């Protein structure tokens with residue numbers, strides 16, 4: 001007890017209040033893979049709480065170990081650190097001080113919740129057994145940070161130091177639709193596989209007045225764009241969930257010139273692996289068949305970017321059930337809101353996939369309840385006006401993180 005009091009006395013005057021820390025992160029946003037100040041501040045806060053911190057993992061990533069009594073399991077908790085290329089328009093006093101960069105996805109809030117929860121758990125480390133490995137992840141917004149950290153040999157070294165492979169990976173994301181005090185947690189897929197596909201269609205350039213002596217790649221690519229949409233409606237079984245969006249179509253530079261080629265860039269979303277594979281093979285098939293039908297002088301190029309692939313997030317059913325009970329106990333059953341899975345991507349999935357461990361991620365309500373009650377459109381994530389009700393949201397978020405971590409350190413399946 002004396003040691004505990006002594007360590008508290010040492011750490012309390014130095015550690016920032018969670019809301020103050022949030023406001024600092026918010027005012028000093030950094031883009032993906034540039035989170036230097038952010039990581040340094042986070043590391044400093046965690047050291048003051050008594051955690052063993054390692055910096056510069058997979059770029060700007062940090063890892064920190066919080067040890068309870070010996071003998072328990074290892075659990076991984078992740079918070080992301082990067083901001084977005086958005087010019088803030090909230091008008092808040094603690095708004096971004098960096099032109100064109102903003103914490104518009106709430107990763108500042110994720111970090112504040114984590115530090116606050118770890119602070120509480122650090123104070124009661126004689127009441128639980130095992131180790132918590134905190135992961136401060138860079139570059140979530142570009143779907144690369146988790147992979148970078150996992151590819152760094154130091155990642156495994158830290159896990160080893162903490163006691164081995166974690167039994168669970170846990171994280172939260174703030175919600176721009178749920179009120180503070182509400183959460184959403186459901187089992188199964190909650191975020192999608194994200195594939196990026198680049199297509200180059202080769203035609204034969206010529207005069208716009210004589211299309212018969214050219215092979216028009218714009219008409220060909222237009223037909224490909226329309227045919228791609230029939231993959232979901234005609235080639236997947238009814239009810240299967242998938243999205244193909246052509247986000248880029250580039251060709252030509254003058255009214256009367258038929259250009260030699262056209263380029264398309266696609267984002268392809270799915271949940272399970274068989275659907276993903278079917279989409280990718282059908283995209284190849286459609287593109288090649290349309291090009292052949294139009295007498296393309298050479299076959300189209302279809303490139304699937306395997307490096308940029310972000311796997312879907314799958315909430316482990318048994319762990320979800322266990323943590324739903326914890327959240328219900330804290331917030332009341334009515335505050336657990338069922339939300340449909342999103343077609344957005346989230347590279348938190350990499351921790352489960354690469355470490356072969358279950359993962360759970362929940363959505364934390366971050367909107368002022370009065371605004372939710374009033375109805376109408378709220379500024380969403382990535383909006384230049386996104387302004388969570390930070391103080392109360394961090395309080396609830398930190399409490400839930402603490403509850404979930406304590407539960408996941410308990411024995412049981």
Ligand SMILES: [Zn+2]
Nearest residue numbers: 105141381382
């Ligand atoms: Zn985001």
Ligand SMILES: [Zn+2]
Nearest residue numbers: 105106107173
């Ligand atoms: Zn985010």
